[in-house]
Amino acid sequence: MSPSRTAADPHADPADLHGLDLLVSLLVHALVIGTIVVLALWEVHHTPKPLQRIEVSMITPAALDRMLRQAARPQAKPRQQARPEKARPQPSKMPAPTRPARKPAKAEAPFDPFKPLESKQDTTATTTRSNNSGTLANMQMQQLSQQEMNRYIAMIQASVERHWKVPVSLGPVKNPLVELRLNPDGSVASIRILESSGNAALDDSLGRAIMAAAPFQLPQKQFEAFRDNRIRFVPKVNQPQ
Amino acid sequence: MRLIPSLLCLLVLAISQSIPQQAAGAEFEIYQSSYKPLQLALEVDADPSLQVQSSLIDNVVQNDLGSSQSFAAMNPLSFLDSASESWKQVDYGDWRLIGADVLALCHMTVTASGWQIQVQVHDPFRSKILGSASFTATADNLRATAHEVSNYIYRTVLGIPGYFSSHIIYVRKLQTTSDLVYMDQDGANKQVVARNFTLLLSPDWSPDGKFVALNTYVGDQPRIELFDLQSGRRQTIADYNGLNSTPAFSPDGRRIAATLSYAGTPQIYIYDLKTQKWRLVTHTGGINTSPTWSPDGKWIAFTTNRDGSPQIYRKNLETGEVDRVSLVGTYNTSPAWSPKGDRIAFISLKNWAYAITTVQVDGSDIRYLATGKVESPAWSPNGQMLVYAEEHQGIRQLYRIPSWGGHPVAITPVNEDASDPAWSR
Numbered sequence: 001m002s003p004s005r006t007a008a009d010p011h012a013d014p015a016d017l018h019g020l021d022l023l024v025s026l027l028v029h030a031l032v033i034g035t036i037v038v039l040a041l042w043e044v045h046h047t048p049k050p051l052q053r054i055e056v057s058m059i060t061p062a063a064l065d066r067m068l069r070q071a072a073r074p075q076a077k078p079r080q081q082a083r084p085e086k087a088r089p090q091p092s093k094m095p096a097p098t099r100p101a102r103k104p105a106k107a108e109a110p111f112d113p114f115k116p117l118e119s120k121q122d123t124t125a126t127t128t129r130s131n132n133s134g135t136l137a138n139m140q141m142q143q144l145s146q147q148e149m150n151r152y153i154a155m156i157q158a159s160v161e162r163h164w165k166v167p168v169s170l171g172p173v174k175n176p177l178v179e180l181r182l183n184p185d186g187s188v189a190s191i192r193i194l195e196s197s198g199n200a201a202l203d204d205s206l207g208r209a210i211m212a213a214a215p216f217q218l219p220q221k222q223f224e225a226f227r228d229n230r231i232r233f234v235p236k237v238n239q240p241q
Numbered sequence: 242m243r244l245i246p247s248l249l250c251l252l253v254l255a256i257s258q259s260i261p262q263q264a265a266g267a268e269f270e271i272y273q274s275s276y277k278p279l280q281l282a283l284e285v286d287a288d289p290s291l292q293v294q295s296s297l298i299d300n301v302v303q304n305d306l307g308s309s310q311s312f313a314a315m316n317p318l319s320f321l322d323s324a325s326e327s328w329k330q331v332d333y334g335d336w337r338l339i340g341a342d343v344l345a346l347c348h349m350t351v352t353a354s355g356w357q358i359q360v361q362v363h364d365p366f367r368s369k370i371l372g373s374a375s376f377t378a379t380a381d382n383l384r385a386t387a388h389e390v391s392n393y394i395y396r397t398v399l400g401i402p403g404y405f406s407s408h409i410i411y412v413r414k415l416q417t418t419s420d421l422v423y424m425d426q427d428g429a430n431k432q433v434v435a436r437n438f439t440l441l442l443s444p445d446w447s448p449d450g451k452f453v454a455l456n457t458y459v460g461d462q463p464r465i466e467l468f469d470l471q472s473g474r475r476q477t478i479a480d481y482n483g484l485n486s487t488p489a490f491s492p493d494g495r496r497i498a499a500t501l502s503y504a505g506t507p508q509i510y511i512y513d514l515k516t517q518k519w520r521l522v523t524h525t526g527g528i529n530t531s532p533t534w535s536p537d538g539k540w541i542a543f544t545t546n547r548d549g550s551p552q553i554y555r556k557n558l559e560t561g562e563v564d565r566v567s568l569v570g571t572y573n574t575s576p577a578w579s580p581k582g583d584r585i586a587f588i589s590l591k592n593w594a595y596a597i598t599t600v601q602v603d604g605s606d607i608r609y610l611a612t613g614k615v616e617s618p619a620w621s622p623n624g625q626m627l628v629y630a631e632e633h634q635g636i637r638q639l640y641r642i643p644s645w646g647g648h649p650v651a652i653t654p655v656n657e658d659a660s661d662p663a664w665s666r
Contacts, residue, residue, distance in 0.1 A: 153269045165277040165342060167311035168399050168625055169645040171583060201400035204364070208342060211366040228266035236273045 164209035186215035278313040282341035286324035287349035301387035336365035355379035454488035498532035568604040581624035
């Protein structure tokens with residue numbers, strides 16, 4: 001006799017119904033237990049692989065090299081007035097997360113600063129057009145938000161200022177301009193006085209301040225934005241009272 | 242539907258245009274927030290038999306440079322290299338590690354007539370030697386030689402001459418009499434030049450340091466006298482009726498400006514040491530007093546009450562042009578023109594307290610340095626320090642303060658009433 005509770009058999013014995021219920025319940029239990037066992041066995045067979053470290057870089061080393069060569073020297077740059085509030089204490093964060101690259105760009109695509117960048121694994125990305133001068137820094141600058149930029153600048157400003165020692169009353173001086181080239185690790189590659197203050201001792205104090213403040217904390221991925229910096233020093237005699 | 246991609250393209254284009262192009266690096270400004278001393282590591286390398294002499298050099302140089310407040314002498318316990326190691330080979334890294342901005346190395350050896358002191362000045366952060374020099378000393382002038390070493394280090398690092406070989410004279414007031422006291426700028430070698438005067442006021446050095454002009458009172462008779470510091474000879478140049486006060490040597494040493502009142506109100510006159518004649522400079526109603534010369538000798542600044550309250554004015558001796566220097570406040574006296582020529586120091590009444598004040602010669606950029614019962618400021622020869630007297634409970638002490646701020650440091654003892662300082666030029 002079929003143990004089914006259907007309308008086809010409305011006059012079935014109620015006692016028989018109980019027997020059917022039991023059977024159904026047993027079947028369901030068996031199904032659930034079976035599923036659990038199967039899943040457990042499955043898990044055993046598919047032990048997760050150890051965590052793999054996947055590095056996502058924005059640009060291949062080859063492309064980087066190529067772009068650097070193409071970038072040559074940037075043309076006359078508009079003076080960027082990046083002067084954030086002085087060294088607001090901020091919790092030290094890690095550099096801005098990088099976006100993983102997605103699709104390889106088409107080889108002949110025109111330059112678009114917003115397109116996803118090529119990943120390391122992607123070796124199909126080949127040409128970048130030669131008229132994109134200064135592109136590397138530009139792209140990175142745009143990815144590094146202005147706020148983040150200002151935070152790193154504020155840190156450099158604060159540490160150099162702390163080490164900048166002017167120990168005497170200065171006569172009339174100009175505001176010196178210093179070119180500061182940095183290495184990716186934040187150490188100083190070179191310091192050059194582009195515009196002298198007219199006072200040799202004051203000019204000397206600038207290099208001393210930068211060397212004493214180095215190394216600087218820089219965003220690792222967006223280091224390009226801090227490769228070649230220009231700092232205008234303003235001594236107290238030239239500040240409005 | 243084909244419109245959408247082209248619209249998207251337009252949007253992207255618009256955004257990319259609006260983002261400013263930037264070069265490969267950041268551009269920003271750094272503002273000096275305060276004056277800070279350079280950390281100075283000083284080491285004197287000498288044979289143990291020269292212990293006494295070398296520690297004298299060490300102490301004097303350290304005290305000189307530290308008292309300028311342009312340098313802060315570091316504790317030798319923090320040094321990683323001994324003097325003899327450093328003299329052979331300087332390891333800049335070791336000095337950078339302890340934060341030494343300047344490393345001064347002295348090497349002392351015995352010569353036939355005394356000692357030789359070789360000096361090297363290094364810049365550890367820029368890994369370079371800034372200069373080296375050699376000095377010879379005898380038992381008589383070891384201390385003076387130490388001051389010269391200080392001058393050398395100061396000049397090599399800061400590019401301006403030091404003042405450590407200069408002297409200060411001041412008036413010491415006793416119960417009923419006054420003495421004129423001469424000392425080195427660091428307070429050593431005190432000597433009484435003149436004693437038992439009723440009163441002595443406002444001494445001033447001749448530029449060559451051989452003479453002092455000052456206002457003496459013998460009995461109740463005021464005179465302007467010249468003291469020859471070498472021979473001790475005295476010469477009266479003014480003993481007219483009324484005031485004969487506040488003499489000031491011109492920068493070329495040929496003339497003395499002073500205040501005389503025999504013609505009525507006190508006015509500024511100039512005495513020519515060659516012709517021995519007085520010439521009237523100011524002739525306004527009211528008081529004109531306490532002249533001070535500009536370093537080029539073309540101007541005289543002085544105190545006058547021609548506007549009703551005491552104020553600082555300056556007068557061009559060639560054109561006769563007169564400008565007001567003190568533009569703020571109702572009481573400004575005792576001007577002193579900086580030897581650099583750029584600023585004038587004076588005493589001003591500010592919020593019910595007196596203040597050592599400096600301004601540019603046109604009266605702009607006013608700076609207050611020290612407040613209290615302060616009086617009679619005088620400049621160091623290089624224009625970096627000011628010496629002045631300040632009264633506490635009836636006793637005046639001499640203090641020094643850097644012209645850029647810093648903190649005042651007393652250079653005379655608390656139990657001596659010292660006033661009217663003058664710094665040799």
